[in-house]
Structures are given as structure tokens and as C-alpha cells.
């Protein structure tokens with residue numbers, strides 16, 4: 001199972017194994033990682049699963065689709081090229097070692 005490192009805004013790290021097929025949001029939620037609220041449950045309708053994906057990883061992930069792009073407008077302190085909605089990133093085996101940085105807060 002791919003290991004994903006979630007880093008809270010404070011710097012606290014959570015390294016968890018997330019099964020392929022789940023989303024990066026579900027990996028955080030199911031493992032009690034704080035900082036991802038996911039109010040809509042993964043329907044790309046709330047933006048409270050916003051997080052930053054480091055540049056070295058973002059180019060290896062599926063591109064941002066139009067619906068995600070639209071919802072990112074409502075997220076707190078987005079960063080161009082780094083901000084993603086984690087419910088829209090499906091985990092695959094080649095994402096072992098993925099790093100996800102959590103924002104200071106969700107909206």
C-alpha cells in the first residue's frame with residue numbers, strides 16, 4: 001500500500017498507508033489526520049479538502065479538471081500550481097511517498 005505523508009500546518013507529520021483506489025482525502029479522514037474537513041464527503045462541492053501538493057509531485061498526478069478548478073476558488077489561501085482538492089486525487093501504487101501539506105485552515 002502506498003505510504004502518504006500528511007504534514008499539518010504546524011509541521012506535525014502523519015505517515016499513513018492508504019489503499020490504492022481511495023482518494024487522498026479519504027486516506028486522511030480514515031486515519032484521523034486533522035486539517036482536512038471534507039464537508040461534502042468527496043463530491044467536489046465544498047473545497048474543505050484543500051491541500052498543497054509539492055511541485056515535484058504535482059506533475060505526476062492527474063491534471064486538475066474544470067470542476068476542481070472552479071471549487072478551488074472557494075478554498076482558503078490557494079497557491080497556484082500547488083493547490084489541489086484531495087478528494088479528486090485517487091491513490092495509485094506509484095504514489096508511494098506522496099507528500100501532502102495541509103493549509104492553516106479550511107474555509
Ligand code: FES
Pocket residue numbers: 025037038039040041042043044045046047048049050071085086087088
Ligand atoms: Fe468536498 Fe473535496 S471533500 S470538495
